[in-house]
Amino acid sequence: MAETIDPKRFRQALGTFTTGVTIVTTADDAGADVGVTANSFNSVSLEPPMVLWSISRSSRNLKTFLAARYFAVHVLASDQDELASHFSKRGVDRFAGLTLGRGPDGIPLLEGCVARFQCRTAFQYEGGDHVILVGEVLEFDHCDREPLAFKGGRFAFAVPKAAERAVAGAPADAPVAPGAFTPDFLIYQLGRAYHQIFMRIQPELDRRGLGVAEYLALSMLGIRDGRTLAELDTLVSYTGVRITNESGRKLADLGLVVATGESTDCQLSLMPAGQRVLMELLAVATAATDDAESGFDQSESRLLRQFLSRVIVSTDPGLPSPWQS
């Protein structure tokens, strides 16, 4: 039956199995460093400690690995995707510019990985168009960086699958009327998350006699000082809040900004008191954000930001950016 198997479809089916990404290194007879990217790595044995990976019989490095007494497997970190690609390119010096450690027989050890296994070649087994290399682990080290993953032919992150939780605000099986918003409706979730975090900032504004308009104006001035009321209003108009002459007057009366010019061309510049209030509000916002993400690991926080960034890009009607304008 094997002859009916289409290699392309077979590769796709294999790609459904998520893996990490490794670079396996060794040195040849002449002492030259050799390394290849591999995701065929896996654990084999705990006692004795053993791992395996497979190398293609058509690899130009096959001979070197078959002859090597030692090799090192590096489990790559999520920021090492370029290194992974680099170690699968031809005609480049794969080790150029890298800081290397040295293992047994002088085999090269890469830095910045999640885990490294220094192995003695234990077995070499026949495996079709590949050779299965089993190594006995002599030494290893690891750290708690975020590992790189590989799925469906693309680099990926692995994110812990949280135990199924009820969606916030409703039991998972709450009856939902047809034609009604559901608790996992994205705009509802975004609005509720945003407003709940903002509720932490609100008392700080009240305490200082500031409204949301003044808060937004200060935030925008913190990013770039000396904007006019008209500019500030344009920057925040997407929130539905307007920054008016009155906002400018209030900030000036509180001694937080100095205003120069007339009407909407009136330019606001932060006073030291304004800078201080802004710092205090930023600290509260930072604390509120930290609480919002309590229980998030590093990969999750990063992903949440990446997702929101993509939502912002795909819904952007062409708003001016406070960091660019």
Added chain:
Amino acid sequence: MAETIDPKRFRQALGTFTTGVTIVTTADDAGADVGVTANSFNSVSLEPPMVLWSISRSSRNLKTFLAARYFAVHVLASDQDELASHFSKRGVDRFAGLTLGRGPDGIPLLEGCVARFQCRTAFQYEGGDHVILVGEVLEFDHCDREPLAFKGGRFAFAVPKAAERAVAGAPADAPVAPGAFTPDFLIYQLGRAYHQIFMRIQPELDRRGLGVAEYLALSMLGIRDGRTLAELDTLVSYTGVRITNESGRKLADLGLVVATGESTDCQLSLMPAGQRVLMELLAVATAATDDAESGFDQSESRLLRQFLSRVIVSTDPGLPSPWQS
């Protein structure tokens, strides 16, 4: 040096390598179904098509797998984490209640997996405290469900690592003033994403003479009809928008609700016209949400909702839920 290796630390280091999760099945001499959970699976060869996995020498199923002419590897889907746990329990009937297909020699095939590989046992190799089983793949199938992953001893999702993009609204290396909000500040991102999606709904409200208060009131009535103005106001107050007598009057004047009772105890019930408007607004909100998530795959959409749900739970000051109250 191997004697210095601490098995617990070694296991942790191995756990940094992300894997998928499989269940490998076969049948014993007597025709009884046997299956084990394994994440030691990996691809070996394309031509001939071969895969491998390792089984512990201490497994009670070792003998059966060593004697089996065929076995099947099932790459599990992300909703099969319970099945994975079930197939690693002792003293349970692992196949109880499962719908099974049958492969060569009658080996059991599970349903609902991401990929299945029906294999002929090709090689059995020595691997320390495990035996490495290499199978030649005779048949396989796969679908584009989301696969289950495993990292650091926990079930996980793998999410594509998007090419590094500039954070929305600013080049990645834009100079950011100290003490100022950054483009990846969570509250900024949440607010901007929320407001940008809402900007898509706003014209629909304008066209119908509705304000945000009326929109929120209709949404809440869609989830449960017949609430009082006071109840509606309590439900949405976290947004900073208030639902007043005036909101009730406006909705009644437009023929969208019928109001019974006095003042804030006044109870609103959706009229057919109100139900229709709500459906139309919901359709616009759904389209806006779809656009917001354009380019998201299924795992990413699910994760974004899970993240937001967690943010909502961890920042919830005890707000009433429209689905429960």
